[in-house]
Amino acid sequence: MxxxxxxxxxxxxxxxxxxxxxxxxxxxxxxxxxxxxxxxxxxxxxxxxxxxxxxxxxxxxxxxxxxxxxxxxxxxxxxxxxxxxxxxxxxxxxxxxxxxxxxxxNMYPLEETYDMIFRETKTTEPADTPNxxxxxxxxxxxxxxxxxxxxxxxxxxxxxxxxxxxxxxxxxxGKPYALPEKSVCDTCPLIREKKSVTTLKRPLEAVEYTPGQPLDTVRCFMEQGYLCQGPATRAGCIGSSDAPRCIKAYTPCRGCFGPMREKANPMVDMMGALSSIGLNPREIEDRAATFNRFAGAQGRLRPLPKRR
Ligand code: SF4
Ligand code: SF4
Ligand code: SF4
CATH class of the missing domain: 3.40.50.700 (NADH:ubiquinone oxidoreductase-like, 20kDa subunit)
Structure with missing residues (x-):
């Protein structure tokens, strides 16, 4: 037992x-x-x-x-x-x-976080930090x-x-268990034509698709200009299915399986992936948070200079 x-x-x-x-x-x-x-x-x-x-x-x-x-x-x-x-x-x-x-x-120093939560939000009566x-x-x-x-x-x-x-x-x-050493792209059935695109659609814009369309007839979301973090994200969400969890729902990958290697930096990897098909990563506001949405520990997200 x-x-x-x-x-x-x-x-x-x-x-x-x-x-x-x-x-x-x-x-x-x-x-x-x-x-x-x-x-x-x-x-x-x-x-x-x-x-x-x-x-x-x-x-x-x-x-x-x-x-x-x-x-x-x-x-x-x-x-x-x-x-x-x-x-x-x-x-x-x-x-x-x-x-x-x-x-x-982790993008904010602790004191600034306390200020935002207990004193600076419009819907909160200012109060001391509880201790x-x-x-x-x-x-x-x-x-x-x-x-x-x-x-x-x-x-x-x-x-x-x-x-x-x-x-x-x-x-x-008593057997060993190891995660796949692949990216979400490696398990994605969408078609990659390796042709460059010039415009990046808004990061949260919904993908256009025909309901029920077989996935292997759909073009790679990123090659359509939608931000998809499959290239910098570890595979594994496919389970017993035939496609990664979000891709199966016609939704680009948001990177929830985290980086493929412990020391990898998803922001650097994604900037390279976007540039390789002609997209300009600098069009994405708040790149650090977008690409490290799920992986902000281990030094990937650090406090920003205060803007206000
Ligand atoms: S970028 Fe996204 S849509 Fe394109 S192959 Fe990779 S996981 Fe699939
Ligand atoms: S966001 Fe998570 S569940 Fe969705 S495709 Fe990416 S790794 Fe898989
Ligand atoms: S937010 Fe954290 S605890 Fe909740 S489902 Fe995601 S990984 Fe699990």
Whole structure:
């Protein structure tokens, strides 16, 4: 019986729903695993069920699954305890792997973030930054691998049920599991003509398509002038399907699986990909945030000079 501990930090909960989305095969997996800690499901207290312990404690487990990025000092402490107690530690989803959407706040110093939230928004009564009964925020958002050793990363916002199922099954059977070393483009069935285009359409403009049109008769979105981050994004969202998740819905890739390599810079890779078909990346306002929308930890997004 494989013991699993699960934790969630700065998240939306979508990656936990992905575990449920495994569907029927989850029933077979559940017969072979035991969840010993999972705040989303069970009321396990960190300091003993009656608060009798003076040290944060999580039960020992074979596998630790953590979704979410590190945003508070408490997350940091729990992360360290998960590392101490779990033989294999898995970063579940893009927030855990690369900071995810929460790491967009890395574009602002912490004090500026507090000012924006508590004092400067038009719909908020100005107030002091709360400091009672809540853990302090960290100086910025961290991906898990910046703070502890991570054994396996399952990216995606959310990650895919197929990927979680395959990884858990491999761990149950004692087999290795590795992510594909390919880009979303490598798994995309759209037609690439390698002809240059001159105009980039607005980044959020919807793609034109005929409903039901077979994907292998549609021209690559980027070659049509739509911003698609497939060239700089790791493959894996295809699951058991015949096309990447968004492409199948006639939507360009937004980069949610993060960069293909740990040190890669999606902004640099995307600027190269756009230039190679004649598009000018400088037409995209806020390039750093657009291309690092899901990967702002690990130094990819840093504070900007204050504009106001
Ligand atoms: S990776 Fe996406 S789905 Fe998963 S917790 Fe983060 S925001 Fe939610
Ligand atoms: S750029 Fe987008 S649409 Fe074009 S091949 Fe790559 S993933 Fe497919
Ligand atoms: S196509 Fe891109 S944005 Fe869509 S699920 Fe796949 S990696 Fe994420």
């Amino acid at each position: 494989l013991k699993i501990a699960e934790e969630w930090f700065a998240i939306c909960g979508g990656c936990e729903v992905t575990i449920l989305d495994i569907g029927e095969p989850l029933l077979d997996i559940l017969e072979q695993v035991e969840f010993v800690h999972m705040p989303v499901l069970m009321d396990h207290k960190y300091y003993g069920q009656e608060g009798e312990k003076d040290k944060l404690e999580i039960p020992e487990a074979d596998v630790g699954l953590i979704s979410g990025s590190v945003r508070t000092e408490e997350h940091k402490e729990i992360l360290q305890e998960m590392r101490n107690k779990c033989k294999t530690l898995i970063a579940l989803g893009t927030c855990a792997a690369f900071g995810g959407i929460p790491a967009l706040s 009672q009964g809540i853990p302090p925020l960290t100086d910025r958002v961290y991906a898990l691998s910046e703070l502890v050793k991570i054994d396996l990363t399952l990216p995606g916002c959310p990650t895919t049920p197929e990927m979680v199922q395959e990884a858990l099954t491999a761990l149950i059977e």
